[in-house]
Amino acid sequence: MPPRPSLPLRTQTDAPSEPPADATKPDDTAIDDVYAQVDATGSLEAAARKLAAIAAAEAEDGGVTPVVVQRRQVWEDEDDEYFYRGGGGEAEEEAEEIEHLQEVYDGLWVGDLVAAMDGDGLRERRITNIVSLLRPRLHFESSFATYPVEIDDVATSDMLQYLPSTSAWIGEALARRAGEAITERSGDIAPGVGETTAGAVLVHCQAGMSRSATVAAAFLMRAAGLDPVEAVAVVREARPVVDPSETFWHQLGLYYLADGRVTMKDRATRQWYLERTTGMVMNQGAAPSTEHMARYPATPSASQPPTPSGGQGRRKIRCKMCRRHLAVREHMMDHILDQSPISRPRTPSNITLPGPLAMTAEQAPATEGVADVINPLTGLPLSKSRRGSSAGDEGRPRARSILGGSGAPEPMTSSASVSRRPSQNARPILDADQLAARLPPQLAALRAAQSGGASPATSTAASSPEASGTPLSAVANAPTPSAPPRRPSFGIAAPAPILVNPKCSGYFVEPLTWMEPVLNAGGVSGKLVCPNDKCGAKIGTFDWAGMQCGCREWVTPGFCIHRSKVDEVW
Structure with missing residues (x-):
């Protein structure tokens, strides 16, 4: 019997391990089985054939056929080139040895556990860098640069956090292989990961089907600008058995949408981690970690250039008692964001005074001939003006009486309300419209928003019964038009309120x-x-x-900030 080949050693771990999505046994059991069969047969190739035969026999006896074996059987029927031909050329020797790794990209190989343990085979292919995706990890010879990632292929596995680092590490190794000088290491590579060498790269897991395919596809997405479907298709073309699990497909999608970054500033990434944290809290009783929670006001990040006042990302809620900002629109759950705006939302908000550029002439006409007087200091309406005005030397128009006529207003019975004519040198007494015309633009806009009246520039002409040809009685009995919407500063459209459904209990937010x-x-x-x-x-x-x-609506997880306790501002 030939001497036992040199195999990489495995680490010891007390962490419970589950069977990966593409196999029926945990990684540590699979490694032990390889050791046992190598000791029994004296050859890694013979051990691999023996293990494949055992799996097939267990399936015939009513066991579960590993997914990778099912895919290999289908591939065998479709493409005989998957198998090496036996050296003697006999028919019974065909399909004798399975090819355990394939080159999916120039210098990038994807393989299984047997391929990773075959040091001689790796050296023949000039593979000097290994990304090992097993739990427990393997210890390789010192001639190999390794990037070990202890991860299971189960629904709760977080491969997403490793994709930027593994992609950058593979890229660095292939750059050295191409003769490029690496002067500065990528900041995406996790601290503590060993240096690469100038050689090809093997990415492997137990079956070379799900975990390894996910990492290889992520690198192709980054290096070749492919989307997840295109990247997996490239890997599958070279190694047809690859089939990332459902959770890894989803994480590849997140990696693609985040443009190759994993940041909590990305809403989709936070939502995925939120679902994962919720499951761990409810199913395992684990304490929630704030590592993957949104930080306010640090997230979402400020845009460059900064978003103008009124931008969609600036709508936020704050404590009614102390005015401490609590969350912005992007922190709201889909239950809130998916609602359609209603005509009159019952959301509390602050009054934001429009700037000069927001003033327009297309304002609704005033409802009365003489408007309410506005206090210039507070911007609040006072009592109606009881002072008339006649045309002076400056050619100011006479104020029209609400009772009709174009001259001075009719005198009232009360002596206190009699119109007074100013002296030549005295300060002229202005009527309501003239006083409103002298208001600062901000106060004038606030007055228009509160009363639904016209701007000073248009109120006199627009409210004139003679100019419009409308009888005075019709003007007096006309319905009051609704107030025009407030306009924000600098003409920027105001963001829609966050909470638009009056039946909602409050603001459902992500954990912060x-x-x-x-x-x-x-x-x-x-x-x-x-x-x-x-x-x-x-x-x-x-x-x-x-x-x-x-x-x-049922919201999971439920983090509700009551609407009566906060103000919505922007």
């Missing part, structure tokens, strides 16, 4: 880092308090299992 003191208590449910130490007011409730909104 300022909730950490409450979440660290370990409760599945509880109350939310304002993060301001000097305030501490109760502003909402949370339940990881979810809660029902007032609109009867």
Whole structure:
């Protein structure tokens, strides 16, 4: 019997391991089986054939056929080139040895556990760099540069966090292989990962089907600008058995949408981690971590150039008691964001005075001939003007009486309300429209927004019964037009309110880092308090299992900030 080949050693781990999506046994069991069969047969190739025969026999006896074996059987029927031909050329020797790795890109190979343990085969292909995706990890010879990632192929696995680093590491190795000088290491490579060497790269897992294919596809997405479907298709063309699991497909999509980055500033990434955290809290009783939670005001990041006032990302809620900002629109759950605006939202908001550029002439006409007087200091309406005005030397128009006529207003019975004619040198007394015409643009716009009246420039002419040809009685009895919408500063369209459904209990948000003191208590449910130490007011409730909104929508997880406790501003 030939001497036992030199195989990489495995580490010891106490972490429970589950069978990966493409096999029926955990990684540590698969490694032990390879060791045992190598000891029994004296050859790694013979051990691999023996293990394949055992798996096929177990399937015939009613066991479960590993997914990778099923794919290989289908591939065998479709393409005989998948198998090496036996050296003797006999028919019974065909399909005797399975090819355990394929080159999917220039210098990039994808393979299984047997391929990773075959040091001689790796050297023949000039593979000097290995990305090993197993739990437990393998210890390779010192001549190989390794990037070990201990990860299972199960629904809860987080491969996404490793994709930027593995892609950059593979790219660095292939650049050295091409003779390029690496003067500065990519910042995407995780700290502590070993240096690469000038050679080809093997990415492997137990079956060379799901985990390894995901990492290889992520590199192709970054290097060749492919989307996930195109990248997996390239890998599958060279190695038809590859088939990333459903969760890895989803993570490849997130990696693509985030443009090759994994950041909590990306809403889709945060939502995926939120679902994962919710499952861990509910199913495993694990304490939630704030590592993958949104940070306010650090997330979402400020745009470059900065978003003008009124941009969609600036709508936010704040504590009514202390005015501490709590969350922005992007932190809201889809339950809130998917609603359609209604005509008159009942959302509280601050009044933002429009700037000069927002003033336009297309304002609604005033409802009366003499408008209410506005206090220039407060911008609030006072009582109606009881002072008339006649045409002076400056040619100012006479104020029209609401009773009709073009001259001075009719005198009233009360002596206090009699019109007074100013002296030549005295300060002229202005009527309501003339006074409004002298208001600063901000106060004039506020007056128009509150009263639904016209701008000073158009109120006199537009409200004139003679100019419009409308009888005075019709003017007096006309319905009051609705107030025009407020216009924000500099002519920027105001963002729609966040909460538009009056039946909603409040603002359902993602878990935020300022909730950490409450979440660290370990409760599945509880109350939310304002993060301001000097305030501490109760502003909402949370339940990881979810809660029902007032609109009867069930939201999971449920982090609700009550609408009566906050103001919505922008």
